[in-house]
Amino acid sequence: MHTERTSSTLDSPLTLACGQVLPNRIMKAALSEGLATGEHSPDVRLERLYTQWGAGGYGLVLTGNVMVDRRHIGEPGNVVIEDDRDHDALSRWAKATRDGGSPVWMQLNHPGRQANPLATHAKPVAPSAVAPGIPGLPAPRALTDYEIGDIVERFAAAASVAETAGFDGVQIHGAHGYLVSQFLSPSANKRDDRWGGDLDGRMRFVLEVVRSIRATVSPGFAVGIKLNSADFQKGGFTEEESRLVVEQLTGEHIDLIEISGGSYESPAMMGRPVTVADSTRAREAYFLDYAREVRQAAGDVPLAVTGGFRTRSAMSVAVGSGDCDVVGLGRPAAVVTASGHALIRDSAERLESPRITLGLPKKYSALKSLDGALDLQWHTDQLHLVGNGGDPDPGRPLWKTTATMLQRNGVDAFRSRRGSTGPDPALRKFERERFIGRYLANPVMRGLTAAGVRISSMTDIETVGRKSGLARQVPVSAKFDATGAWIISQHGTRSGWGANIADEPRVRLRVGTEWRPGTAVFVYDDDVTERARSFASNPLLRRLVSAAFTALQTTPISVRVTFDR
Numbered sequence: 114m115h116t117e118r119t120s121s122t123l124d125s126p127l128t129l130a131c132g133q134v135l136p137n138r139i140m141k142a143a144l145s146e147g148l149a150t151g152e153h154s155p156d157v158r159l160e161r162l163y164t165q166w167g168a169g170g171y172g173l174v175l176t177g178n179v180m181v182d183r184r185h186i187g188e189p190g191n192v193v194i195e196d197d198r199d200h201d202a203l204s205r206w207a208k209a210t211r212d213g214g215s216p217v218w219m220q221l222n223h224p225g226r227q228a229n230p231l232a233t234h235a236k237p238v239a240p241s242a243v244a245p246g247i248p249g250l251p252a253p254r255a256l257t258d259y260e261i262g263d264i265v266e267r268f269a270a271a272a273s274v275a276e277t278a279g280f281d282g283v284q285i286h287g288a289h290g291y292l293v294s295q296f297l298s299p300s301a302n303k304r305d306d307r308w309g310g311d312l313d314g315r316m317r318f319v320l321e322v323v324r325s326i327r328a329t330v331s332p333g334f335a336v337g338i339k340l341n342s343a344d345f346q347k348g349g350f351t352e353e354e355s356r357l358v359v360e361q362l363t364g365e366h367i368d369l370i371e372i373s374g375g376s377y378e379s380p381a382m383m384g385r386p387v388t389v390a391d392s393t394r395a396r397e398a399y400f401l402d403y404a405r406e407v408r409q410a411a412g413d414v415p416l417a418v419t420g421g422f423r424t425r426s427a428m429s430v431a432v433g434s435g436d437c438d439v440v441g442l443g444r445p446a447a448v449v450t451a452s453g454h455a456l457i458r459d460s461a462e463r464l465e466s467p468r469i470t471l472g473l474p475k476k477y478s479a480l481k482s483l484d485g486a487l488d489l490q491w492h493t494d495q496l497h498l499v500g501n502g503g504d505p506d507p508g509r510p511l512w513k514t515t516a517t518m519l520q521r522n523g524v525d526a527f528r529s530r531r532g533s534t535g536p537d538p539a540l541r542k543f544e545r546e547r548f549i550g551r552y553l554a555n556p557v558m559r560g561l562t563a564a565g566v567r568i569s570s571m572t573d574i575e576t577v578g579r580k581s582g583l584a585r586q587v588p589v590s591a592k593f594d595a596t597g598a599w600i601i602s603q604h605g606t607r608s609g610w611g612a613n614i615a616d617e618p619r620v621r622l623r624v625g626t627e628w629r630p631g632t633a634v635f636v637y638d639d640d641v642t643e644r645a646r647s648f649a650s651n652p653l654l655r656r657l658v659s660a661a662f663t664a665l666q667t668t669p670i671s672v673r674v675t676f677d678r
Contacts, residue, residue, distance in 0.1 A: 121432050123425070124457045127172065127415060127439065129368040131335050133216060133281060135439070137172035138432050139453045142371070142419040142441035143220040143284065143339070145177040147190030147493055148500050153183055155192050155202040158500030160209040165499060166446065167213025170453025173439070174215045175284055176206075178222045179275075181267040186232035187224035187291070194221075194271040203278035211279065215453075218282035218335060219275040221268055225292030226253035226301070239295050240302040240309060240318075261308055261318065264292070269325040272336075282335025285322055288373045293319050294341055297358065316358050323365045337369035338362065342403040352403055359410045371417040371441060372400045372407070404437045417441050424463045425456050447492040448505050467491075469511060487511065490518040574600065574674075575621040575628065576613035585610065591622065592648050597631055597675040598622055601645050605670045606635065614672070622674055631676040639671035 121127075127135040148158040166174050180186055183193040194203070210217035226239035230251060237253040238260065244252035256264075272283045287293035295301040296318040302309045308317055319338070326336055340362075342355050359370060404418045419441025422428050428440045445464035446452045455461040469491040491514040495505040575586045587610050591598040600622075602611040614620060614633040621628045 121435075121438070123429055123432060123440070125432075129335055129415065130366065130413075131282075131368050132333050133335050133368070135172040135216065136214070137170075137453065137457055138439050139171050139428075139456060140173040140371075140417055140419070140439045140441045141166050141169065141171045141175060141215075141446045141453070142417075142443040143175040143177050143286070144443055144447060144492065144496060145188055145191070145489075146496050146500070147177075147188055148497065149190045149192045153180070153186070153191060153193035154199045155206045156500075158497070159192075159206050161502060162450075162496055162500045163206060163210040163217070164213065165450040167210035167215045167217065169213070169215070169446070169451040170455075170457055171215045171446075172453070174210050174217045176217065176219045178286065179219050179271065181221055181223050181264065181271045184233060184235040185224055185228045185238065187222060187227060188229055189232045191232070194274050195267065196270070197274050197277065200274070200278055203274065203280075207279035211281070216281040216335075218284050218337060219271075219280045220284045220286050220339070221271050221275075222286035223264055223267070223292040225295045226250065227290055228253075239292070240304055243301050243303060245290065245301075255304070258306065258308070265318070265321045265325050268322045269329040272326040272334075273329045276330050276334050282337060282368065283326065283330075284337040284339055284369075284371065285319070285326070286339050287319055288339045288341040288371075293322065297341070297354070312354050312357060316361060319358070320361060320365060323362065323367065327366050335368040336366065337371065338367060339371040339373055342372055342400050342407075352406070355403075356407050356410045359407050359414075363410070363412045363414050367414055369415050369417055369439065370411060371419055371439075372404050372437075373419055401431055401436055408435070415439060419443055422464075423466065425461060428456065444488075444492050447495040448507050450499060450505065465507065467507060469514065486518065487514060490514050572598075573623040574610055574633075575623075576610045576633075577617045577619070579613055579616045585613065590645075590648055591674075592644075593624065597673065599644055599647075600633075600672045600674060601641060601669050602635070602672050603669045605668045611635075611670070611672075620674060622676075629676050631674045633672050633674045636671045636673050641669045641671045644671045645669070 121138065123139060124137045127138060129135065146159060146162065148156050148162065150156045163174070163176075176192075178187050178191050180191045180193045181195070183195060186193070192199075207217055224237070226237045226243070226245050227247070227250065228235070228237040230237075237251065238256050239253035240256060242252055242255045244250065268285065275283055285293060287297070290301075296308065297315050299315065302315050304310065304314070307314055309315055323336065323338070330336070340355060340358065342352055362370065400418055400420055404416050408416065415438035417439035418431065418437040420443070422431070422440050422442060423445065431437050431440060442452050442464070445466040448466050449455055449464055452464055455464065469488040491509065491511070494509060494514055494517055497517075498504065498506055572589060572591045573586050574589045574591075575584050577583070578585050589600050589610075591600045602608055605611055606615050615635070618632045618634060619630070620633045621630050623629075
C-alpha cells in the first residue's frame with residue numbers, strides 16, 4: 114500500500130483493509146443535514162439530497178451526524194438509530210446514494226455535553242461535569258460506569274442496523290468536541306476511574322466503541338473514525354496525544370482515519386482559531402502538516418484530510434505526495450453537489466465555497482462560536498434547499514441564514530412533540546420561547562457586550578423579582594427618545610422581566626454607561642412588528658426583524674418606559 118500512496122492520483126482507486134474498494138480519492142465529508150422527521154427518522158429530503166451526492170462522482174460519501182440515543186441530540190433534525198424501527202427509510206437513504214455509484218458510510222455520534230438544549234429536555238451527559246465554553250450550553254452531569262457501557266453498546270447496535278439497511282460502513286465521530294472527543298480531552302475528562310486519568314484511560318472509551326462495532330458487523334463492513342489532530346484549547350487534547358491514539362487504533366482493524374481538529378468552542382475545522390502558516394495556506398488543507406507527521410503512526414491505515422482544500426492542484430499534490438490518501442470535501446460539496454465529477458471528470462481547477470462571517474475584528478473572540486454557527490447554518494441551508502427539491506444558492510444572504518437558524522433551533526426543535534401527549538400547546542409554545550431567549554438570544558447579547566461591541570439599540574433593563582424582591586438585569590433592545598424608550602417584551606407578560614413589570618412597573622434602563630430610573634407600561638394596541646422594525650437602521654436588518662418574529666412565533670408586546678424627570 115505504501116507504493117500505491119506515492120504514485121496515486123485523484124482518480125486512483127483505494128483498497129481498504131476490509132476489502133472495499135473506493136473508486137477514487139475524493140470523499141464527501143460529513144455535513145450535519147438536520148433533515149430528519151419530527152420522530153428523528155430519515156426523511157424523503159435526505160433521499161433527494163443523497164441522490165445528488167451519490168451521483169456526484171465521489172469515491173466515498175459520508176452521512177452527517179446520526180445519533181445513537183434520542184435522549185441526547187446534537188442538532189434539531191438529527192437522525193437517531195436505537196433499533197431497526199426505521200429500517201425501510203434507512204434502506205431508501207442508502208440506496209439513493211449507492212445507485213449513483215458511490216459507497217456510503219454512516220457517521221455515528223453522541224453529542225455528550227454539546228447536546229442541543231432546544232432539541233431535547235434531557236440533562237446533557239459527559240465524562241465529567243465540566244461545562245463547555247459555548248454560550249447557552251448548560252453544565253452536564255458525569256456519566257456513570259454503567260451508562261458508559263450502555264453508550265458503547267448503542268454505537269454497536271446502530272452500526273449493525275446501518276449494515277442491514279445497506280450502508281457500506283460507519284464512521285465514529287471522534288472530533289469537534291462531541292462525546293468521544295470529550296473522553297480524549299484532559300480538559301473535559303477529569304475522571305479518576307478506568308475511563309479517565311492518563312491517556313490510556315481517556316482513550317479506553319473510543320477503543321471500546323471500535324471493538325464493540327467490529328465484533329458486531331461483518332468483516333467486509335468498513336469502520337472508520339474522525340479524529341482531532343488537537344483541540345486547539347489550553348489544557349486540551351494535543352497533537353502528541355492524537356498520534357498515540359492513532360497508533361492504538363491501527364491495531365483495531367480500522368479502515369480509514371479522517372483527520373480534523375478543534376471543536377465548536379475553537380472551530381479549527383473552519384480555519385478560525387489559529388494563525389495559519391504560509392506553508393499551510395499554500396497547500397490549503399488545515400491539517401495536512403499533522404497528517405504528514407502522523408503517517409508513521411498510522412502504518413498502513415489510509416488517512417483522509419478534511420478542511421481547507423479548494424483547488425484541484427493542491428488536492429493532487431497532497432495525494433500524489435502520500436501526505437494523505439483521501440481528500441475530504443465538506444462545505445464545497447454543499448454548494449457544488451457534484452464536486453467529485455467537477456474535479457476528476459471535468460478537471461475544474463477550483464471549487465468555490467463562500468466563507469460566511471459577521472466580519473468582526475479578531476479581537477471579538479467572544480463571538481467566534483456565533484460566527485462559526487452562522488457559517489455552518491448557511492451551508493446547512495444549502496442542504497435544505499436541495500432536500501426540498503431545489504438547487505444550492507451561493508448568493509444566499511446572511512440575514513436569511515440568521516432567520517432560519519432561529520427557526521430551526523427554535524420552532525423546528527420542538528415539532529417532534531406535536532403528536533405526543535403531554536403539556537398543552539400553549540405551554541409547549543412558552544417553553545420554546547423561553548429556551549430561545551435563554552440559550553440563543555440572551556447569550557448572543559451577552560457575548561456582544563463581553564466583546565465590547567455596542568449597538569445603538571442594545572441595552573439592559575433592571576426589574577424587581579416578583580418572588581425574590583431582588584434586582585434582575587437582562588439584555589433587551591431599545592429605541593430611546595427625549596422622554597424615555599420603547600422596548601419589546603418578546604414573550605409578552607409571560608417573560609420573566611415582563612411579569613416583573615406587570616407586578617412592579619418601576620425599572621431602570623442602561624443608557625450608555627449610566628442607569629436611568631423610570632416607569633414601564635405595556636402598550637397593547639401598538640403595532641409591535643413596526644415598532645421593532647423601527648429599531649433597525651438599514652433595510653436588511655428590518656427584514657431580519659420581521660423574519661425573526663415569524664420564525665420564533667412568539668407573542669411580543671410593546672413596552673413604553675418613561676424616565677423620571
